[in-house]
Amino acid sequence: MALISASNLTKTFPGVGGPVTAIQGLNFQVNAGEIVGLMGPNGAGKSTTMRLLAGYLPATSGAAVINGHPLASHALQAKQNLGYLPEVPPQEDDLTPHNLLAFHAGAHGLPNVAHSILSTAKLTRCAAYLHRPMAQLSKGMKQRVHLACALIHNPPVLLLDEPTDGLDPNQKHELRLMLKKLAQPTATSPGKAILVSTHLLEEAESLLTRILILHRGQILLDTTPQDLAQQGRGDMGLAFRVLTTNRAGE
Ligand SMILES: Nc1ncnc2c1ncn2[C@@H]1O[C@H](COP(=O)(O)OP(=O)(O)O)[C@@H](O)[C@H]1O
Ligand SMILES: [Mg+2]
CATH class of the missing domain: 3.40.50.300 (P-loop containing nucleotide triphosphate hydrolases)
Structure with missing residues (x-):
C-alpha cells in the first residue's frame, strides 16, 4: 500500500x-x-x-x-x-533544540520524552548542541534540528x-x-x-x-x-x- x-x-x-x-x-x-x-x-x-x-x-x-x-x-x-518540514520554519531564535523537540514530543503525546529527544538528536546528529539557542546555530545545524522535530515520533x-x-x-x-x-x-x-x-x-x-x-x-x-x-x-x-x-x- x-x-x-x-x-x-x-x-x-x-x-x-x-x-x-x-x-x-x-x-x-x-x-x-x-x-x-x-x-x-x-x-x-x-x-x-x-x-x-x-x-x-x-x-x-x-x-x-x-x-x-x-x-x-x-x-x-x-x-x-507524518513528519513535516515547512519551507520557512517559524521564528525560534530564543529557543533551544531541546525546547523545540520537547514541544513536538509533547504534541505527539510521546510517553518517554527524554528518551525520544536523545535518540532523535543522535540520529540527526544534533545531540552536541541541544541546549544552545537556535540563533547561535548554523543553517545546517538548524536544519538538522528541524528534521529531528519532524522525526521525533518516528513517522x-x-x-x-x-x-x-x-x-x-x-x-x-x-x-x-x-x-x-x-x-x-x-x-x-x-x-x-x-x-x-x-x-x-x-x-x-x-x-x-x-x-x-x-x-x-x-x-x-x-x-x-x-x-x-x-x-x-x-x-x-x-x-x-x-x-x-x-x-x-x-
Ligand atoms: N496562501 C496563498 N494565497 C494565495 N495564493 C497562494 C497562496 N499560497 C500559494 N499561492 C499561489 O499558488 C501558486 C503556487 O505556490 P507554491 O505552492 O508556493 O509554489 P512553489 O512552492 O512551487 O514555489 C503560486 O501562484 C502562489 O502565488
Ligand atoms: Mg515553495
Missing part, C-alpha cells in the same frame, strides 16, 4: 484578480523506501502540495491519504503518521519542503545521506516514504528514486533520475527546459 497518496488533489486560493489555482488534479503515490522529488520552478505548486499533504491546508477538491488515513476525515491519525512518512535550500555543499551532502538512510528498509521497518520538494536539478541524481515534475500546478512528468539525465529526448527535453528556463527567468 502507498504511504502517501494524492488523488485529483486541487487547491484554489481566492486572489485579488480572481481565484488562483495553485495545484490542479494531482495524482501520485509514494511507497515505503522511496524518496520522491517534487521538482519545479518557483510558483509551480510544490509548497501548496506539501501543505495539503501535511494537513496544514484543506484541499479544494480531491483527496490526500497518509498511510491509509484520509486527511479530510481522519486528520489526527494522518498527522501522527512512516516524511514531507520535506526544500530541505537542502540554503545549505552549503557539505551540509547538503550530509542531509541527503541522512534521508537515504531513513528511506532504507531494515529488519523492523520497510523504510520511510519521503517526499522532498526541490528546485535543484542536482538533487535529482544525488538523492531521488523518482521525480515528479510540477509545472503551473500540474504534473508534467513522472520519471526517474536516470531518464531525466538523458534530457535531450522528447518529453524529457521539455521537462528539463521547464526546470532550467523558469529559474533563469526569475
Whole structure:
C-alpha cells in the first residue's frame, strides 16, 4: 500500500484578480523506501502540495491519504503518521533544540520524552548542541534540528519542503545521506516514504528514486533520475527546459 497518496488533489486560493489555482488534479503515490522529488520552478505548486499533504491546508477538491488515513476525515491519525518540514520554519531564535523537540514530543503525546529527544538528536546528529539557542546555530545545524522535530515520533512518512535550500555543499551532502538512510528498509521497518520538494536539478541524481515534475500546478512528468539525465529526448527535453528556463527567468 502507498504511504502517501494524492488523488485529483486541487487547491484554489481566492486572489485579488480572481481565484488562483495553485495545484490542479494531482495524482501520485509514494511507497515505503522511496524518496520522491517534487521538482519545479518557483510558483509551480510544490509548497501548496506539501501543505495539503501535511494537513496544514484543506484541499479544494480531491483527496490526500497518509498511510491509509484520509486527511479530510481522519486528520489526527494522518498527522501522527507524518513528519513535516515547512519551507520557512517559524521564528525560534530564543529557543533551544531541546525546547523545540520537547514541544513536538509533547504534541505527539510521546510517553518517554527524554528518551525520544536523545535518540532523535543522535540520529540527526544534533545531540552536541541541544541546549544552545537556535540563533547561535548554523543553517545546517538548524536544519538538522528541524528534521529531528519532524522525526521525533518516528513517522512512516516524511514531507520535506526544500530541505537542502540554503545549505552549503557539505551540509547538503550530509542531509541527503541522512534521508537515504531513513528511506532504507531494515529488519523492523520497510523504510520511510519521503517526499522532498526541490528546485535543484542536482538533487535529482544525488538523492531521488523518482521525480515528479510540477509545472503551473500540474504534473508534467513522472520519471526517474536516470531518464531525466538523458534530457535531450522528447518529453524529457521539455521537462528539463521547464526546470532550467523558469529559474533563469526569475
Ligand atoms: N496562501 C496563498 N494565497 C494565495 N495564493 C497562494 C497562496 N499560497 C500559494 N499561492 C499561489 O499558488 C501558486 C503556487 O505556490 P507554491 O505552492 O508556493 O509554489 P512553489 O512552492 O512551487 O514555489 C503560486 O501562484 C502562489 O502565488
Ligand atoms: Mg515553495
